[in-house]
Every structure is written in structure tokens, then in C-alpha cells.
Amino acid sequence: VPAPSRSAAAIAALALATLGFARPAPAQQTAAPVLLDAMTTELHRAFASLGKAGDEKQLPPYFLSYSVSDASYVGIRAQFGAVVDSGSNHARVADVQVRLGDPKLDNTHAAHRSSAVNSMQLPLTDDREALQRTLWLATNTGYGTALDNYLRVKTEAQVRAKEEDSSPDFSQQTPQTFIGKPAPPVVVDKAAWERRVAELSKIFREYPDVYQNAVMLTVQNETDYFASSEGSRIVTPHLSARLVVFAVTRADDGMDLFRAQTFEAETVDGLPAQAQLAVAIRELGKSLEALRKAPVTEPFDGPVILSGRAAAVFFHEVLGHRLEGQRQRGDEEGQTFTKEVGQEVLPKFLSVADDPTRSKFGDTWLSGTYAYDDEGQKAQRVALIDDGVLKTFLMSRLPIANFSESNGHGRAQTGRVPTGRQGNLIVTSTKTEPESDLRKQLIEEAKKQGKPYGLYFEDISSGFAVTTRSSPQAFQVIPLVVYRVYVDGRPDELVRGVSIVGTPLAAMKRILATGDKSEVFNGECGAESGTVPVSAVAPAMLLSEMETQKQAQGSARPPILPIPGADAAATKEAK
């Protein structure tokens, strides 16, 4: 089940017209590291040995790959103004993929797909014997699983009726070679950052109704090594630094209200300055205090504006996930767009592309950037929707009807089988207007429809933060900050508890115009193949109609006693 990106963020407001298309700096090719050599050696030994013992039940694999993630990580977490966790970690994990049969029908067919990968922890040092012996074990286990699954796939193929989509199980691709420079070790001044993170969390003491907060810094430098029996040999670094702020309050009627904000950069030094972060946290605190006092929304069906940030989340969740290739193949859910290729699915002035080769949008780093995907395919810019017309899907090496090849979007968290996923989803428009004009149009549209107000969605989150990991709401979007924009000139009014009714997809066809500035949302996105970093970029949008209602809410009371230190905060306020 596709679970949406956890959080929205980051603020790039730049005229689209003036945007330089920043590409990743041409990474430097270097000599093959020992790890890649050990992987290649063991892979070829395994490929040459497996199924060659003369036992006809032991088929030789037609494909074998090793994908090793070598990740160093530093994490610092503060809540209530103090560091509660500060740790670091370094681990190497090998994902072994074994394919038996042939690309048309192999051991990973249909429901057996998740069995394609077998993972094992690898030694951290360049000790060839230890590395190869571990890979040998992982390959053995993976091959055993593959044999078992292939047998079942063959049996099932004989007893089942013809499948709706009879595409092969694995696409033919050209092997890739790229030996990039391994990521450097993570360098974080832990003492300084522990202080910074604690100080940021402490700011929430100025907002005593915020009863829970967390500020988390995670810095991860990862090198991905890939080798396959087709001859691919790839080494690519992936660096990321992320600061997540999360805060919760509860209205007197029991409605839980949360806000989250994240800041991303390639390295920790690229994160915003402390003063800038402090401003953002105060805004979050003020926003929650205002929200808990805001009136509860009324049912509404009328015109709305999505801010750029809200539109970015909306497109990622509502459109992006439905354009993942494998969803067109399943017999169950999600074939929304399968038969709409070549047809108009959005207004003509909108185009949507996914471009992992871009690392920046204006000055903002895009967290969905990568050079090669998790199946060793070169990242590509994919024009998904051109002038409103659906062109293609986000493809891994799992073919679907009419689309037989990967377009470099096979992505997965370590330990999972890659599927088609988003990287940097970028929405562009040819019908742009200054946002002030958009607002005027919203008021006119509301008047035309006889509504006292239109709605302005400033911030939207996905269901991820408020539902459990085991039961994510498919494609759900949760409006967090929504204002009523009155037609009679009254000031805008914040409301709380807004939830979108019906299928949000229908609303996309009712986009009338967009703003002239785009905003970036960086986040982490969870779906079948695990959590991967993503970005979405979109301008603000005016929609002629969206139906909303009051969200279901809890009835738990706010905390009985004031939060410790609240007296001090109140005194300060009084002064």
C-alpha cells in the first residue's frame, strides 16, 4: 500500500522562467573499491557454479545481482528542550537478487515478487574472505528461495487462466558501468548539533499548549555498490542531511492538531542557519496555538487554492503514486490510468515530469535526486504528462503492457525489491498568474457559485504521520492549515479539522490556473518497496471545486495540568 510522504517542506519561490536546470556535478570516476571487486568476483563464481552440478532440479540462474548499501548515520533527537537520543551507526547490507527461469516467466512472478531479494549484513572492512564468504551464504539462501518460488510459479502458471497483463517479469537492459567516488564518512560536530537541536526544541516552551514536540537531525552518507551477471558495475554516493520538526497540540474538544516541517540539504552544513530555523519553529508554535483556538470547519463544496507546497504534496500523493508502473499490472487496485495513455488526464496547461537527474530547484536541494536507480539503471527525466496528455509511467525493470523497459525509476529501501517510484516530481504550467490574481479569481469563483467564501490550503500532510505504519491510508492527504477567504472582504479566517471528501483525483481536472512561483516539498515516501527520499515541485493552484467536511476526531481531553514551565512562559508573555 502506498504510504505517502511523511512531511512537507522547504521553501523555494523562484520564477520558473528564470530557472537554471541544475544537474548533478559530473561525478568523478575512480578505481574500483575492494568491496566492488569482492562482489564481482563472488558474483561470477556463483553464476558460473550454480546449477552446474548436473542435478537437473537445480536450474542455473539467468540473472544474479548484488546490491550493497554502505551507510553511515548520525541521529540526534530532542524533545521538551533536551536531547533524548544521540547516536551513530555504520552498516553494510547486501541485497542478493537471484532470477531463475527466463525473463518471460521467472521466480519473481506476481505475488512471488517480494521473494526476489535476500538480504544479509556484510563486514565493514575490506576483508575479501569475510566479504565473499558472507556473499556466498546470502547467495545460497537466495538461490534456495528462488528455486522454491520458481517451482510454485510454474505450477500456478499451469492452473490459472490467462492474466490480464501478460508482460514478461524482467526487462532487457544494457549493462551500466560507473565507478563514482564512495561517500565520505559522516562528519557532524555532535556536541554543537546536540546543543542546536536542544535549543530548537526548547523554543516550544514559549508555546505551552504544544504538548508534544520533537526535533530530529539525521545525517546519512551512503554509498551504493551494484554488480550484476549482465556486467553492470556501479558505485554511487548518496548524501543527505535532514532536520525534522514535529509538534502536536490538542483543542479543548479533543481534536489533535499537528504540524511538521523539514529541512533538507546534501550535507549538514547546507542546513539553514540556527536563527532561520528558530523563526520557522516559532511560526509552527504560533500556528498550532492559533489552530487550537480556530473554529471547526463546516461542510464545503466550492473553489479552493492550494499553495505551492500543498499542491506539491497533493500531486505526489494523488497523481504520482498512481503513475507507478507496477500499479497498472496488478489485478487488484490502482489501475486508474492504465487505459488512459495518450489521453488528456489534466488540463492542457499542465505538464508533469519526474526528474531524478536534477539535484536543485533554484537554491533548494532536491532530496529525490540520484544518478542510478536501485536496479543499476541510469536515472532519466521522464515526461509523464505533456500538455495534459498522459505519456508514460514510472518504470522499474518490471514491464507492463506497452512499456517494456525501465526508465530508471526502480527504487527500493535496502532489503526490498525495487518498484517504479517517484524521484523529483515536477509540475509545470503554461497558464500562470501572480498569486494575488489567483486570490482575486478565487473570490470571483466563490461569488459565481454563490458561496460566502473559498478555501485556501496553506499546508497539507499525508496520512503517514497520524496513522500507524502497518495501516497507512492509501494516497491520503490531510489538510493541516486551511483559511476561509471571504467574498465580502472580511479578513481570512483560519479553520481546523478540514478533510477532503471523495476521490481527490477528480479535483485535478478542475484546476483553472496556477501561480507563477513553484515551491519544493522534500520528504520521505513509503510504499511497497520501502521508504525512499523524494521531492515534489509545484506552483499554487486554483481549483473550481473541491468538497470538504469535518474530519473524524478523538475525544481525549487536553493534558489536565499545565506543562512544566508554563508559568514562566505566561509571565514572559504578560511582560
Added chain:
Amino acid sequence: MSPIRPIATIAGAGLLAACLCSTPLYAAQPIRADAEAAAEKDPLLKAMLTELDRSMSQLQLPGFAKPFFIQYRIEEVDDFETKAEFGATEGSSRTHQRVARITVRVGDYKTDSSGGRGDGALQLAGLDDDPIAVRSALWAATDQAYKSALAAYAQKQAELKQVQTPPQADDFSKEAPFVSLAEPGKLSLDEAAWTERVARASGLYRTDPSVKATEHDVEYASAEFHARVTTTWLVNSEGTIVRKSASAFQEGFGVGTQAAEGMRLDRSFATNGVTLKDLDSQAAFEKHAVAQIASLTDLRNAPLVEEEYHGPVLLSSDASADTMRSLVASGVTATRPKLGTEARTNGPFASSFHARVLPEFLDAVDDPSLKSFDGKSLLGAYTVDDEGVPAQTVKLITAGKLDSYLIGREPVRDFPQSNGHGRAGVTGSPRPAIGVLKVTAEGGISSDALDKKLLDIGKDRGLKSVYFVETLGGDAPRLLYRIGQDGKRELVRGAELADLDQRALRSGIEAAGKDLWVANYFGDVSQTVLAPALLFGDVTIRRANEKNDKLPFYPPPD
């Protein structure tokens, strides 16, 4: 006692009451001034007491009961782990956290809100001593725990109306407040050196000249080191104030392969203690590891055990300690029985109070004050339990008869008080558990005498051979010897034990050794069992007939 008390009064009440404590195992009672001074010097403790006072005096939902009991327990854990495989490190991790567990009870001692699943709420607390941060974490969890307690209390009242038989004991025991302030612990060690040391041990299969030629087919060879220092702060609304610390260190090794027909062959061992000095030296550890690697060849060449055998089996003291832990340790703890029943407690000894559960020549005592035995430090030793009750020595089984149970603050029939055995893992709620379970035999005999007796019983029954279990891995023997009438020992493999149960304990033990084995179990709640070798008269040994996994599909790398 009024629930509203300033810190000084709490400390004072604690001191006074501690003097009345029935069996004060813990002698070092700081005087009142010391407790006050300690709280002043310990900002974490001071913050806990401040928030506890505020909650006890002010926390109440209009129209509902106030809490009658609140307890704050903060565990500061400093933990280091490193693991290696095939001669190379797989990584290390250092964890340093403070976990606060908050218990709130509403109702009264007789009937309160407590349920079966562990009451309360958890929060991470700040690692620096910022009082507002600590209090905020406690405040959040207290609010949550109180609201849950109100709901649980209402539910319990409803459940009580459903049953005819009233509860057999109060829900919560009244205990005298106890004050004890030990120094916080610190973990300091050379992480790099230990990382290197386990890496080296895990590579012995390929570096040690005596085994490297024969153990080419090793499928895992791993070593790990784990160090943990825990400091616990515990305060409750009855006036108990405890600060205590514990440490545990362990180095372990494991190696395995498959026999020709696919059977898994595994060996492992660990050395542990409460200080680094308690562990085996590197040389001794490596010698032990090499011996285990070498034993894989012996196991691979060993014949399969016969299909089924009934007769005398001698368990080494090592194997006996594991057996006592699985059959006795779980039975001697007293936990609240299901509502509406007349049961005293749960488990195999639920109805065995004053009944015979072991032969008359065996005694069992749980003595958490026993810090070392035979020169070895005991991981299960402690002075105050995780409910702030001083540990007591409990004579559990005397001359084979069950005389008592291990119990925390949830009473059962005839056991209205805790005996200081409410023990908890870092995030868990306290449950009764053994500390140091010591099993001794009146008239225990020497190892040679046991061997002779084993053979004699075999002869009497006309058996061609008998069995000796040297070590267990889980419930199955790892090293099992068949002993012929001539006394010759032969290693066999592929066996499992059956009929080794409470009945065999009660009436099937023919003799016991005189020397006790020290078995330390490093865990979330560390435990120790001391036990002699035990000769059982009639146990079943049979072929395990487990699925033999496929041998590797292709040979290992050179």
C-alpha cells in the same frame, strides 16, 4: 499520610519507615540529611520529586478519583555492542538513553486500576539534567497514565460484577517507604579494542593453525561483545527514593556448519560478569573458541543417536542449571491469577504450595544478595528491586517442598507483601523473577560417584549403554555422550530430550552432585542459576528428526 508533601518530608518519611522495614537486607540507609543533600545535588532526582508532588497534589479530572499511587522510574542505559563475522567487524553501536516509566494507580490498595498488561506510560527523558525537560517528559506520561488508569479502573469495576468469586488478594501491597541512594554507574571501555578483539575471535576458523585446514565449510563464525551500565532512579508517592546502578558485560562466540546429510551443527559459549575483569582473558576466550571450532569436526564424524532410549541420563551441572531455569524458575514466581478463579497463582506450581516439587534431598533458595560464588560474579544479584523494595532471600523449596514464591507488589493469596522480587527490563513493567536461584543437594556426591551410579542403574536395567548430557542448546543436547558398560564415552549427535518435566523433577531424580555450576543469563533482566549435576532415572532420548536443510548449492570461496 497526606499526598501533598515537600521533598524534605518525603525523604524524612522514607527514612523513618525504612527503619521499620521487616527485613532490611540493605544496610546502607543514608540518614535524612544525606537524602536531602543528595536530592539537592542530583537535579534529575529533584525534578522527579517536584513533578511527583505536583501530580499527587493537583492531578485530577473533575468528577473522577485522584491517583492514590504514582511512581516514577527512570532508567539511564549506556550500552555498547559490537559484532563480527568471519574475522571482520559488522559494526558497533553505542546507545545512551533515559527511559521514564510512569505508573499511576487509582482506586485503593484492595482494588485498583492495575491490569494484566503492565500499567503506565513511557517517555524518553532528556540526557542532560534540565529540570523542565525531565518534568515535561514525566508530565506527559503521567497525564497519559492517569487517563488510562481511570479507564482501566472503570473496566475493572465492571468485570468484578461479572464474577461470583472475589479476588483472592489485594491488588497492590502496602510496603514501607525505602530510601537508598547509591552512586550512578558509568560505562567506560575501549570500544576500538573490543571491536578488534571480537573481529579476531570470529576469524579463528581461518587463522588458527589447528583448525584452519578442517573448517573450510564453516557457515557462520561470529563473536560479539555487549556492555551495559544501567542507573535507575525510582521515586513513589509513598516516600520511596532509590537510586541504584547495575552493570553487565558479556563476550560470546558461535560457530556452525552442516553434517554431510544436512544436519545443523552449532556450538556457542559466552563469558560474562558485572565488571570487565570478570570476563575470560582474550587468550582463554580464544582457546575456548578454537576448541568449539574443533568440536565441529568431532560432531560431524559422530554417529547419529539411536532412535529411542529410555533410561538413566546424567545432566552435567551446566545442563542442570539450564533445566532448573526452564522448569523451576518460571514456576516459583507468583502472579495474579485470572479474575473470578480461586487459584493462588499461575504456572506449573500454581497449586503446589506446601507440596513436594523436588526430591527430599534438594533445596532451592533465591538469594539476590549473593554477589559471587566460586570466584565468579553473579549477574542476577541485586539489592533493591524495580519497585523500590529491598531484595530478600527467599527459601523457595526446602527438603523438596515448595515453601514460598517470588513476588513483587501484586499480592496473591497468603502472600500479602513483596519479597523484593519485582524485576523489570528497561522499558517493561516489573514482574516477579529470580535473581540468584541456588539449588543445593543434601549429601551431594562427587562427579566420579555420579558416573558410577549412572552405569550401575544402566546395568540393573540391562541397558547396553547410558547417556550423559554435557551441554544443552535450548532444550536439545549439543554435546551428548553414549557411555558403554565399560565406561567408554562416545559423542553422538541429532538427539532431543523428552519427559524431562516437573514430574521427572519431583520423582525422577536419583542423585545430585555436590559442586554447583554458575550459569549467568545476560538479558533484559539478568539472572543466575546455581545447580549441581543431576542424575535422572528415566528420561527419553530420541532422534530429533528435524528437517535437514539443503547443503550449500555450491562450495564456499577459497
